Amino acid sequence: MAEADPGDIARARLDREGRLLSADPKLLALNARAGGAIGRLLALPQVATLAKLAARLEIPVSRPAIAGDSEHDFDLWIDAQPVPEGVALEVSGWKPLPPRMPAFPDIGEMDAIGDWSWQTDAQLRLVSLSLDGDVPFDASRLIGRPLTRVFALEEEDDGSLPILAATAAGADFDGQRAIVRDTGAAVLLSASALRDRRDRLTGYVGRAVRAPDSGDERLPPVIGADFAERLGRALRRPLSRIVANADSISARSEGPLRADYVDYASDIASAGRHLLGLIDDLADLEAIERADFRAEQEPVDLADIARRAAGLLAVRASDRGIRIDRPGAEEAMPAIGDFRRVLQILVNLIGNAVRYTPEGGMVWIRTEREGDLATVIVADQGRGIAASDHARVFEKFERIDPSEPGGSGLGLYIARRLARAMGGDISIDSAPGQGARFALTLPARD
The missing domain is CATH 3.30.450.20 (PAS domain)
Structure with a gap:
């Protein structure tokens, strides 16, 4: 033809x-x-x-x-x-196209999972999901939902997520470890990037295959330097299943349910996500407080990383009607730092800004250079932070208002430690009723 x-x-x-x-x-x-x-x-x-x-x-x-x-x-x-x-x-x-899908690692038979293929948009929302074998959920209901609704992602030994690095760089990835939320099965995800006629990333097409048997994952009895990592391995899978099942109940996917039961299930899912976030924070905390911790020193573009971080949070912001005003596509801010760690910091800062900005509000991201420093500023429309609390927000396990929904109180502490490990810093400018502006600075490059 x-x-x-x-x-x-x-x-x-x-x-x-x-x-x-x-x-x-x-x-x-x-x-x-x-x-x-x-x-x-x-x-x-x-x-x-x-x-x-x-x-x-x-x-x-x-x-x-x-x-x-x-x-x-x-x-x-x-x-x-x-x-x-x-x-x-x-x-x-x-x-x-060449015949069929691109090659993926031959990891063996899928057993009860079957051969799963999927496709997402650039924000990792599912646009197709093909399931082989017996599964406990309706794949058609997941279209338009994040890929992470199906798969709970697991970090590598160094704390990295291959899928996160690939998405930020618009590249292919393979070997991303994950857990199928509704079954607890361990899988490996691989995918190829899709691009439009202007060579912009538009999504991924990929597969999930059963991971090789990883053996007994029970926590060893001796608590050592890698306690947080082993704790995470022991807790991530059961917590992911709890969250997935609670979400299924709160969505009434199995039929009508009393409103108070739906509320209980939503509370359980929220608590489970909080614990999963705490596990991630503890793993980062353990890494950055090691005496031998070092951040990479490489050329980065703060404006580009800010755009990528904003893209990762676009769905969360859209769900609350919040607009993220990010740097323009032509804007650049050269600096020296660790790409993955800078992305982690900006995801934290922008995520906080989205969390505390009222529905229908806006989050601003700006870049500027002053002398030898390159800066990214993230500003929100939240209630603001009193000057007397500016130092506290960067302390370990500190939260200004513990009654507010939020994280573990470690995010900003970890972010500032990472910034300083790269020769930079994070500062705050805020007052009650005036929102908050967090500025990440790193050494500039010409």
Whole structure:
């Protein structure tokens, strides 16, 4: 079959149930070879999933997709627009792909999990999820939810998360350890980055395979220097299952439930997430307080990292109607530091700003240079912090108002320790009723 012209656009209309009403010849022919026809459900799964997502959210959706027949796959760009009678599609790109998916590590049989494939957008929200084998949940309900609703991510021995580093850099990743929340099964995630016609990251297409047997993960009886790491290994899996099951109950996924039971389940899930966050903080705390702890010293762009950190928190902010005003795409602020640790600091600062900004408010991120210092400023519209409490917010396990929902009281302590390990610092400028402005400074570079 002749290769399609990448500039061609094929249009189609679907009704509210996803049945094909009309289509241009190219798309109609591809759908027919995949077993579809006019008046039947669209036979191109990824395209149909994006159409359903646009219809359900009632907003336009523009994302990449892969579709094909038994012999050919095409890298497509899908524009799905809700219309009164259903969804209008524009399909462009039509780039022929090598046979099937990219190669992934051969880790063995999936056993009870089966062979799982998934695709996300750039914010790691699921746009498709294909499950093989018996699973205790409905995959269709997870479309549009974060990938972490299915998989609880686990850190490497050095505290890193391959998926986080890859997302920040827009790169492929493999070997990301995770736990399937609803079953407790250990898996490894691998994925290839997807890009649009302007070479921007638009998401990931990947697989999950069962991890090799890791043996007995019970906590050893002797408490040593790696106590937090071993505590995390022992607690992460059961806590992840508790959170997942509590979320399932609070969502009434198994049917109607009394309102007070739903509230109990939500409280359980919230407490479980708090404990998981505390485990992560304890692991970081243990690392930074070691005498041999060192941060990398490499060229970084603070404006670029700020944009990436804001992108990682975009869904959380959107859920509360908060806008994050990040540095422009053309803005740069060269500095010296550890990319992964700078990203960790900014995720913490921006996450705090989103948490304390009222619904419908705004978080500002600005960069500036003064002499030999490069600075990122994160400002919120929260209630502000009295001058007498400025030093306290950076102390270990300190929280200004313990009654407010929040973290462990370690985030800012860890962030400042990391900043100082890179030759920089974090400062605060705030007053009651005036919000808070946190400034991360690092050595500048020309």
